[in-house]
Amino acid sequence: MSTQLFARSITVVARPGARAGSSALRARFSTRPALQNAAPAQAKGGKSPRVLQDFSMEGRVCLITGGARGLGNEFCRAFIDSGCTTMAILDLKQSEAEDAARDLVATACLNSDSKPEDFKIIGLECDVSSERSVIKAFNETMDTFGRLDSVVASAGIVENYSAFDYPFDRIKRLYDINVHGAFFTAREAARNMIPQGGGAIVLVSSMSANIVNIPQPQTPYNASKAAVKHMAASLGVEWAKKGVRVNVLSPGYMLTKLTKTILEHDRELKKTWESLTPMGRMGEPHDLAGAVVFLASDASRFMTGAEVRVDGGYCII
Template identity: 35%
Template sequence: MDLFRLDGEVALVTGAGSGIGQAIAIGLAEAGADVACFGHSTKGGLEETKDRISALGRKAIAVTGSVNSEADLAGTVERIEKELGALTVAVNNAGIGGAHSAETMPLEIWEKLYAVNVSGVFLSCQAEARVMLPRGKGTVINVASISGSIVNRGLLQTHYNSSKAAVIHMSRSLAMEWSDRGLRVNVISPGYTLTPMNRRPEVADQVKIFERDTPMGRLAKPQEMVGPAVFLASRASSFVTGIDLIVDGGFVCW
């Protein structure tokens, strides 16, 4: 199925040190891409992601920085183009979560989450588009969440939910703005996924509820986001832009 191959492509994945970002970065390499792994620290597994990609015979670099820094993002793109080649695929996965009641939420908690989840995604898209648009080629995939479409029962996450809704609509807007210039922009919205955050003993009871409420009866594995990412990054989706691809085991149907 050559339509799904990414040979000759150069990808950037933010938040590539663990969970969904790590799985997607390795999955893109398995499909043939060279990959730049971006994260805020090498301690979170960024070097491990790079090493696993290199073991596949693909080129890989690990870059630390902040998605809230225009200089860090511009420098990362410049390094990618110098060491790996022209950037053609970007997966903007970096994000943070949290729970807090709306009536007592300090402004700084709201602003910190929005800085990463919304401004960070926008700044990443902007830095990537600045090299993709002049060449008339590229695909951007922003990772949101089903929480951008629904409100999760029992979770006090007004800030998180609204930030993911912003990512979805921002992506649609960018898709339309850049649609006639060769750049596609799409979203993957994972459902409940067995990331390190959901493996903590203190959330074990909550995870059981997530499993119960998911029609397929379980959480997703991070690797189950690879297929959707490869699809949206590849020629298989050449006529697809502006979509929110929900990958949730049927959760939003109920």
């Protein structure tokens, strides 16, 4: 669960607009699930199978908040897997954003014909709870790339306190990051997308926008994610005729590094979450890759203000 973000840029590789070959995109991340490492299936005659080009992120300039770790980093990898070579990674700590940018390039070049110079990825320091910091990060992104096509507001935090015990300063911090940060990110994205003819914005909410989690108490978090969900619907309507689409991605319980660490000390909690999920398991971060690419690409060109839940069926029952 990534928190905030960056504003001093580090260019990992130059040559904006350079694109990796399609064969490279299929074999990028050797650490991903087994299917990612398999050789691409061949159609008759030795040709690669046809794929729907609307899902391609090739040639798009992407920006992801909270992109140094957790689900935000998974979204960065999903975009590169889908052809993106130009990206701004935003996160709170400069060093972590720089490391994430370098790692993305290095991993993308493993077992592929891609070269570091095929990518231009910058790290931007930015605190999403600060309007001034978000504006600065977007201005620097535009100065570097000249346009923005797909933006994901992924930065967020979660805490578990009972309603009587939740310190007010922590409630305010949670709303400043989860709600105000999502709004600042969406607003600055649209401000830069509208003059160029449009773009796609994805706000990351949670299944908690629709249900009440048990057994852990987290009322302010649930309310913040419900706000993000309705924010996407409202902005989607407001900007619909200006070419800017705003949709929301709502994950269920996901096995991020942070979640795994927590559950190592609470095995019963993991069993409870799995038993409440119809599919009987928690999600892997990579389970969100297809959904975020769908919402950020032309594949969802007639969708705005909509929610895509990836929760193993949790919200159904």
